[in-house]
Amino acid sequence: NAGVTQTPKFRVLKTGQSMTLLCAQDMNHEYMYWYRQDPGMGLRLIHYSVGEGTTAKGEVPDGYNVSRLKKQNFLLGLESAAPSQTSVYFCASSRTSGGTDTQYFGPGTRLTVL
Amino acid sequence: LAKTTQPISMDSYEGQEVNITCSHNNIATNDYITWYQQFPSQGPRFIIQGYKTKVTNEVASLFIPADRKSSTLSLPRVSLSDTAVYYCCNAGNNRKLIWGLGTSLAVNP
Numbered sequence: 001n002a003g004v005t006q007t008p009k010f011r012v013l014k015t016g017q018s019m020t021l022l023c024a025q026d027m028n029h030e031y032m033y034w035y036r037q038d039p040g041m042g043l044r045l046i047h048y049s050v051g052e053g054t055t056a057k058g059e060v061p062d063g064y065n066v067s068r069l070k071k072q073n074f075l076l077g078l079e080s081a082a083p084s085q086t087s088v089y090f091c092a093s094s095r096t097s098g099g100t101d102t103q104y105f106g107p108g109t110r111l112t113v114l
Numbered sequence: 115l116a117k118t119t120q121p122i123s124m125d126s127y128e129g130q131e132v133n134i135t136c137s138h139n140n141i142a143t144n145d146y147i148t149w150y151q152q153f154p155s156q157g158p159r160f161i162i163q164g165y166k167t168k169v170t171n172e173v174a175s176l177f178i179p180a181d182r183k184s185s186t187l188s189l190p191r192v193s194l195s196d197t198a199v200y201y202c203c204n205a206g207n208n209r210k211l212i213w214g215l216g217t218s219l220a221v222n223p
Contacts, residue, residue: 004157042201042215043158058210090157100146101211105157 002026004106006091012112013081021076021109023091031094032074033058033103034066036087043090049074050097081113118202118214125220132189134217136202138182147178147185150201152216158201162187189219197221 007022023032034046045058049068063085065077074093078085088110092103120136138147146165150158162169164176164185175188189196199216 040215043213045210048210092157097205097210100163101205102148102160102163103150103158103211105159108155108157 004091004093004104006089006106006109008109009107010110012114013078014114015082017081018077018079019081019111020078021089021091021111023074023076023093023106024072025074025091025093025104026072027093027095027104028071029093029095029104030071031097031101032068033092033094034064034074034076035090035092036060036085037090037108038087046076046089081111083113085111086113087111118204118212120200120202120214120217122215123218123220125222126192127222128193129191132192132196132219132221134187134189134200134202134219135184136187136214137184138202138204141182141204145204147176147182148203148211149174149176149185149187150203152199152201161200192219192221194221194223 004025030051033048035043037043044060046064047066049055052071055066067075088108090108091106094101094103126132146163148163149161151161152158162174162176166178169176177186199218201216202214203211
């Protein structure tokens with residue numbers, strides 16, 4: 001039982017390049033989330049999904065797109081990377097949402113945009 | 115705007131009890147309060163969750179007063195391995211988790 005996995009672990013991009021971050025979970029969770037973590041700013045929600053085929057915007061969605069074609073996978077795309085997107089990205093999943101939400105996190109992807 | 119507020123950092127020594135308090139503005143009636151722990155270069159990990167009064171598990175206790183406007187995470191007899199960042203959370207009105215900025219706990223020998 002791997003839990004939540006993220007690919008890749010590290011990546012360096014040049015401004016304007018594109019890339020996709022992959023998140024996979026094997027817990028049959030309905031809900032999945034993408035966060036970014038920056039020093040002094042805690043965790044900020046980028047996009048989330050409440051089930052296969054659905055996505056919704058979080059707190060900081062600009063510059064990112066997501067897709068949830070399969071229940072176990074949640075993809076985060078950067079179409080034209082900018083230095084402001086240098087961050088650590090975490091994926092998480094949960095069985096339910098709302099007030100009883102307990103999220104399980106992946107190990108993170110460290111992205112640097114030059 | 116619903117948010118949580120917690121101290122930026124705390125210092126302690128091995129063997130001491132550590133209490134970290136968080137304020138939960140505009141917490142909804144049905145919201146639970148959850149605390150996570152994060153070590154460097156890892157994702158956050160669930161520690162404990164509660165609705166009211168006191169909850170205890172094998173690693174921590176959580177105290178929530180009757181008005182539920184705050185919560186206190188209690189770590190008994192901390193060790194060096196408890197050095198981490200601790201986050202308090204509750205669900206906001208849009209049902210997504212609202213995260214605090216985290217409390218960086220340093221445990222000294």
